[in-house]
Amino acid sequence: MHAPSSLLTLLAGLVLLAGPALAGCTDPPAPGVVWRRCLLDEADLPGADLTRALLRDASFQRAVLTGAKLIEADGIEARFVSADLSGADLSRANLRQTDFTRANLRHAVLAGADLRRATLFRADLTEADLSGANLAGANLAGAMLGGARWTDGQRVCAAGSVGNCQ
Numbered sequence: 001m002h003a004p005s006s007l008l009t010l011l012a013g014l015v016l017l018a019g020p021a022l023a024g025c026t027d028p029p030a031p032g033v034v035w036r037r038c039l040l041d042e043a044d045l046p047g048a049d050l051t052r053a054l055l056r057d058a059s060f061q062r063a064v065l066t067g068a069k070l071i072e073a074d075g076i077e078a079r080f081v082s083a084d085l086s087g088a089d090l091s092r093a094n095l096r097q098t099d100f101t102r103a104n105l106r107h108a109v110l111a112g113a114d115l116r117r118a119t120l121f122r123a124d125l126t127e128a129d130l131s132g133a134n135l136a137g138a139n140l141a142g143a144m145l146g147g148a149r150w151t152d153g154q155r156v157c158a159a160g161s162v163g164n165c166q
Contacts, residue, residue, distance in 0.1 A: 029053075140164065 025038035029048035036056045043063040050068060055075040060083050067087040077097045084104045092112040099119045105128050112132040122142040131153035145161040157165035 024034040024036070025040075027033050027035070029045055029050055031049050031051040032053060033050060034054045035058050036054050038055075038058045040063055041059055041061040043060060043065075045068055046064055046066045048065065048068045050073055051071045053070065053073045053075075055070075055073055055078045057077050058075070059079045061079055061081045063080070063083045065080075065083060065085045065088050068085065068089070070088060070090045070093050073090070073093045073095075075093060075095045075098050078095070079099045080103045081099055082102045083100075085100075085108050086104045086106040087108060088105070089109045090113050091109050093110075094114045095118055096114050096116045097118060098115070100123045101119055101121045103120075103123045105120075106124050106126045107128065108125070109129045110133045111129050113130075114134050115138050116134050117137040118135075119139045120143045121139050122144075123140075124144045125148050126144050127147040128145075129149045130151050131149055133151050135151060140163055143163060145157040145163075145165050146159040148157045148161070148165065149155070150157060150165045155165060160166075
């Protein structure tokens with residue numbers, strides 16, 4: 001008589017150990033979409049509206065997100081390695097520890113974004129808007145910053161600025 005309840009307990013335990021379901025990874029792009037831990041490498045998402053989307057630990061390597069809206073998105077520890085985010089709006093996005101290595105962020109809006117400890121190694125931030133962005137501990141080695149509006153919202157980086165705003 002104890003076998004059925006033991007079996008139910010075992011099944012309940014297995015469900016709890018299974019971790020989060022990844023069914024949301026096939027959801028279409030939309031405001032508030034949950035793509036946590038999803039593999040979206042090489043995804044073609046130009047102009048996608050991902051406002052307030054949950055993108056933590058997601059991978060967008062070599063993805064095309066030109067002109068996309070990632071306003072207030074939560075992308076902590078996401079990977080945008082070699083992704084094209086040119087003209088994208090990442091205003092007030094939480095991008096702590098996010099990897100933008102070699103990403104194209106030309107003309108992107110990162111105003112008020114949290115980029116603490118983000119990797120922007122060799123990223124192209126030409127003419128990007130970094131007004132109010134938090135870059136504490138960010139790796140900007142080799143990042144192209146010519147024409148970018150700096151975090152103070154006033155200074156514009158000189159043409160040819162690489163690695164720091166001159």
